[in-house]
Amino acid sequence: MLEIKDQLKKVEEAFSRQSPLYDAYEEDHVILQWMRSQVRAHALEVVKPGDHILELNAGTGIDAVFFARMGCRVHATDISDGMLAQLRGKVNSYNLHDRLTIQKCSLTELEAVEPGGYDYIFSNFGGLNCVQDLTLVTKQMPRLLKSRGFLTLVMMPPFCPWELALVFRGHFKTAVRRLRRRGVLSHIERVHFMSYYFSPRQTLKALGAGFRKVKLQGLASLSPPPYMENFPKRYPRLFRVLTAFDQRLSGIPPFNRWADHFILTVQYQPST
Template identity: 35%
Template structure:
């Protein structure tokens, strides 16, 4: 599966960047979710901190953090990522944002740089099952006591599981031990679903988990188009999600995503 990923990643994700750009500006669910994630990350940032974003895509979050005053290196292996991000650097005049074409398996190619925070959004790390290989690179890239925030797709997503009642044969696809081939605009991308326990184990002993937050336990993913025609209902569900998950009533790792933050021990 990993070989297929390497072959398909660039054309697959490059082909959906424009859709993601539109959603980030117009879809209230995507806007709410990104804001939730950004606020979580900013809890662990100080002014002018340096951020390494892996799987940066078209640079939606990298631009946000750069505009907020942080120094950002955005990395991605997709060809179009560089085109989008370099264009945004130029048009927005963002001297504190850089791009480097780089796979998350080759972060050692980032030379002579240290960061306060490593960030990965929207399940980019669900494209691999070799988490230890990825995470083993983080220690050397971080300043002492630096942070890592990862947004991961877990195994348990109630909205998707409920579609079994409507005959969806893929309603429990996240439970498959060996992952699935996700169709990304007619490109098959290996996808694996990880629990918080798996992420903690893969991070090893150099880091401690300091926070885990479920995201989208009670409101639907963006591809449930019919539900998004009812904004009042979606708005209620989003605020319900924030309130209940803020109370830690629901076990961690249940939702469309979860965000987990670690701190380097030394």
Template identity: 25%
Template sequence: MTDEEELAAAQRAHWQATYAAHPGMYGELPSAPAVHAAEVFRAAGAADVLELGAGHGRDALYFARLGFTVRATDFSTTGLEQLRRAARDQGTAGRVTTGIQDVREPLALPDASVDAVFAHMLLCMALSTREVHALVDEVRRVLRPGGTFVYTVRHTGDAHYGTGIAHGDDIHEHGGFAVHFFPRHLVDALAEGWRLDEVHAFEEGELPRRLWRVTQTLPAPPSPYEPPRGAAR
């Protein structure tokens, strides 16, 4: 087993145990990035949303309450079971489906099958730079042309960057949780071939954590027929 695989297995076990010990650990209110993303998705005319790293579902359920059809994925079976129970309790089960997904593997969706993708602090988990690039390539694959991707990551201006257990590749571990702290050039590299709409700095939680909220759009293909220059339109 490689170092990456060992770290991935340890993180999966840690999240499973954390969700089991602290059901609904993030509460029922949506995150601020999810509130923003819902506004962006609605303005873009999106109907269906894929959430990566949905956990116990506070953001996925918020999207569903707003009327979006939601595919919520996570690698924690415990978190997703909590999400399904909450969806039944809130009457949104008909708009929410769940799926086990390790984002180191290809996304279990067809090409061009969703309007929008949301990921709150999923890309800055214990994923190598290579794995992050592969994941964003998968997001591109499953998005429809013109689709929007909103994600958040902790960055190298965060107080925890450079401290704790170092795993290399800007990944540092605190309290059992490994975080990949993003430099700005990685955000720009992930947006190559996209329209980068926004990189918004914000703070959340204790310390506080310092994050970027990134919004990028997959360009629609050009019209199959473009009149010659000077021709009447």
């Protein structure tokens, strides 16, 4: 297991190496585009223009720019210098300086973020899966969120049907890798770091009693996970059918928790 400092260094390096290619990769990736559209539709049930948003693990800021351009004020954080450099470029080219601020900050060191009375906190596409102890992140939420503010976390759970199905093709180790409690060694651009998988239940437990579940949705439960990027090109009709089923069933157990990712929105309701 990598120590926290070493893990952060590796994660920073991996995503910085990936950052110049990140947006272009998604532009040509039907599954990722569909997944992001689902996350946006989910988020827009609680986000409105004028909201003050804190984005965690914002990456190149695809969502930060989206929210800023719809009239929100966004404070975007990430640990990767490369990712943040891409985002800075977008702030300049879209002239979003009055609405989008950037801070280099780890998910595990959010005490460095000024308490902004945020209406909404958002973490998309598995940044939280790079953290072993979720409570390091969740303990900061009451300090940062407004009372009755919302938080949406998009994370990878331990049960992914497409991955478990690999058992039938003899890939036992890959099929059950997410179930390893002590994490899994992942790699991006030849840099290795640990990934950890959490169920919605574990995530709600880490958040604690002050948070009420608003909505839980599975993402890519029946449809294939993003690393099967050629699937929509080879089987376009089947992909459309599977995503249509996913859209219908994503709110119902087990499809809301057995998926490539889940989207969980909670509301902060302090008792006093």
